Amino acid sequence: MITLAAIQTSMRGDNALPLRPAAQVMNLERLGSIHQSRLSFMRSLVRRIMRERWQITPVRFELDAEGYGHVVYExxxxxxxxxxxxxxxxxxxEARNDRVIATQWDLTMALVAGQVDDIYLEKLRQNVPKQEAGRVDARVFVLSRANRSARNFDYVVDQLAKGEQPDIQQIAKVGYLYRTTAVYGSGKLGMADWEKVRSHxxxxARPFAAEMFVCLMLRNFSxxxxxxIARQRTPDTFQPMRPEIKRYFGIGNSTGLGMAPYLVNHPLLINRWVEMRELALARVRALGDISPRILLQLNxxxxxxxxxxxxxxxxxxWQTENNRRTLRDLDALSTQLQEPLHDWDRLIEWSEAHCSLQGQEMLTSILLELYPALVDDLEDYFCAEEFLDLDPLMPLQTLKSVIETRYAWALDTDFSAEGARDTCWYRSEEKMEPRLGSIIDAQARKKQMALGVGxxxxxxxxxxxxxxxxxxxHNTARFMVARPKLRGIVRRIQSMNRCIYGDIQANLLDxxxxxxxxxxxxxxxxxxxxxxxRSRLWVRNTMFQGAPLLEDIGNRFGDDWFMPLAPQQ
Structure with missing residues (x-):
């Protein structure tokens, strides 16, 4: 088995693979242009479930005719x-609300270690529907909730009850029956923390695997x-949904600022995620054979x-224009491929010269899709030990050189320019969720989060x-005695100097x-x-669209649900 040390050697040794530089990869706009890929957590989770043939069985199914009640899967x-x-x-x-301030939802759910007996089920019933207002114990390691899609759920039920299939064109507009508004883990509300999940x-034991699994189960339940409900309503005319239409349904997600600080507060982990993606691309560029079959698949x-x-x-x-630009890029890429292609580097260089960031990163995801044998093993290395260590013996001249080399982007930013420090990231008192405000707001400034790394x-x-x-x-230790308030940022600077990526190269206070x-x-x-x-602060999206169904486990699996398309009617 390939070890992480061997992987890192391949990235830094004399015969290092051609990794893209951090100044390019960690640009904020480029990071905001990347797409799903073979290494995305949903893809790797589904591969694992299908490969290992997990047995997922409903052991309690107590729903009334309107679909209210509870279910338990083992x-x-x-x-x-x-x-x-x-x-x-x-x-x-009137109670339906997708915002984090909501207190009621159509569905609430939990992922729990072990079997659930009547006593524990009742304990969960008293707390899980309350979400943040409830409390659970460390047997629980994910908590979530979801609301129905007003446009799709009743329509689909009505169609199935009449013995008809839902119209694909209508489903394509909103490809889910439910959307989740929060998926909690990592110790919140009394749950098991990440260290317990990873070790027990x-x-x-992969990042966000449990959270993604809950979303997959929610998609199944929807x-x-x-x-x-359709069967109970009209048992004589009811027809089940065709499997290919079922697979086209994903689960919706509403995501706001709550997850934004994560990318700043976990730089070593983000470095690992980006490293593995960039190493996958480097492997393709260096080792990917360009055969007629590969070119056909590429097109x-x-x-x-x-x-x-x-x-x-x-x-x-804004998103509409991004999509239009991506379509133009893909059309240009198809035209470019009419010329002989012998080198992935040249195609990537062409895209960097002629395509938008959206198109460039779409090409990256496509190239990873072509070579499972070069890419998939990297999914085992997405964890990282997140310790930012202080090196007290580092000479100050060395520390100065590290900043000048690794953080040139920060030194090149004019923080005295108008608007350069106007944004204030803070935590709301009501929900303890991240918010975006102005630095002139005294109340926001009191709760300001340390996201301005640059x-x-x-x-x-x-x-x-x-x-x-x-x-x-002098060395770093003596500098820390004189400037103790700088300990946190010095620790980050020294620790990140051991990484290739990790720090987002942008002024988040602008x-x-x-x-x-x-x-x-x-x-x-x-x-x-x-x-x-839905605004500059939150986004709806679709999860697990095109993924296999639970009833597909144990059958042949081609892992071919990248960028899924609407099935034929």
Missing amino acids: IKAPQGLYSFVLFSSYLSP YQDF LVQAEH ELIARCAQHTRETHTEDQ YAVRRCYDHLCAYIEQNPD RNVLPMHLLRCKLAFFGVSKFDP
């Missing part, structure tokens, strides 16, 4: 037994519930991506230069910063598609 995976518990309740139209529950994937983009519906003008580096550098003038031979790029980046690593921004 999941037998190679390393353990788990339970997925879901509660379905009536939600009045090996089936979910289809089961719709058929259940098919370009056509698929174009059709998928055309089937993405949004009312947002500005912190600039301040540290200025203090460091002044200190070195007086004490050129008046015109676009948080959507942060949301898009993390969601792409999850594996979502069909981005539909």
